[in-house]
Amino acid sequence: MSDRIAMTANTVFHNPRVQNARNGLVEAGDTFETDLAHAQDLERLGYAIPLAGSVLGLEPPQLEPHHQVSETALRADRTRRRAPEPATGPA
Known part of the structure; x- marks a missing residue:
C-alpha cells in the first residue's frame, strides 16, 4: 500500500498535510493526496472521499525503527x- 491516499474533496479546506499543486488548499471537486490517518479523518467527517474506496477500516503502517539514546548518555x-x-x- 502506498504512503499516500488519493482523494476527491467535497468541500473547501486548507491543510499542510495535503499534497497538491496549491500547497494544501483544496476546493470541492479537487483531487489531492494525503497520509492515511488524515484521509481517514477527512472521510469520517465527510470532507473528502478516497478514489480507491473506503480507508476507514485500514490499519496505519508500522512505524520505522528510530534512533534511541541511552539514559546514561542523556544524563x-x-x-x-x-x-x-x-x-x-x-590573559
Whole structure:
C-alpha cells in the first residue's frame, strides 16, 4: 500500500498535510493526496472521499525503527549543558 491516499474533496479546506499543486488548499471537486490517518479523518467527517474506496477500516503502517539514546548518555549530556561556560577573556 502506498504512503499516500488519493482523494476527491467535497468541500473547501486548507491543510499542510495535503499534497497538491496549491500547497494544501483544496476546493470541492479537487483531487489531492494525503497520509492515511488524515484521509481517514477527512472521510469520517465527510470532507473528502478516497478514489480507491473506503480507508476507514485500514490499519496505519508500522512505524520505522528510530534512533534511541541511552539514559546514561542523556544524563551526561544534561550535566554538560548545565555546567558553567569556561571564562574566556584576555590573559
